[in-house]
Amino acid sequence: MSRDFANYESFQGVAVEVFKARSLDSIRSLKKFLTALPSPSYIRRALLQAIYQLADQDPETCRWLLQHRHYLEPELNLMEVAQQVVTEQLQSQGLTLNQDFKFTSDEQLEATEAIKMTLLQEVSAGERLLLEEILFMR
Structure with a gap:
């Protein structure tokens, strides 16, 4: 846009x-x-x-x-945004959705700690907060 x-x-x-x-x-x-x-x-x-x-x-x-x-919502679905950020970032690193990482039925990211840590180092500050609050909920 x-x-x-x-x-x-x-x-x-x-x-x-x-x-x-x-x-x-x-x-x-x-x-x-x-x-x-x-x-x-x-x-x-x-x-x-x-x-x-x-x-x-x-x-x-x-x-x-x-x-x-x-x-x-519905103007902005941050869960979709977070999943898109993760998918694009990890696929650009050669990882495969539903093989190396996936999203659980409750929409949380399932991946190794190493993948999560690498992901958080590769994204902007805003994307990091988004991922921490939405996909890595405690």
Whole structure:
């Protein structure tokens, strides 16, 4: 997706500020506000980029948001995003889904500790928080 929509980054900035407030009601309002974007893919991208920006600026608030990720659905399904990040990263390293790693019925990553550690070293700070909170839940 190109970033050719004139105010795209301002929508992303609003999302970051709303997330920092840690208010579930505000997140619901944000999702309504984001319908001004031209398509669902823009909304999804704005939310995801805001999460990655928040991970850099305020990791604890980002963890809170990831723990309440269901409030971002259906516009953004973070479980799908996390699984996509893992699959792309591990397949680029020559690993095979359902052979070297897989996702369990409760959507957790099943892989050796060595694979998990390598994965966490290869991803961005935002992706690392996403994976830790969603796929590596305690």
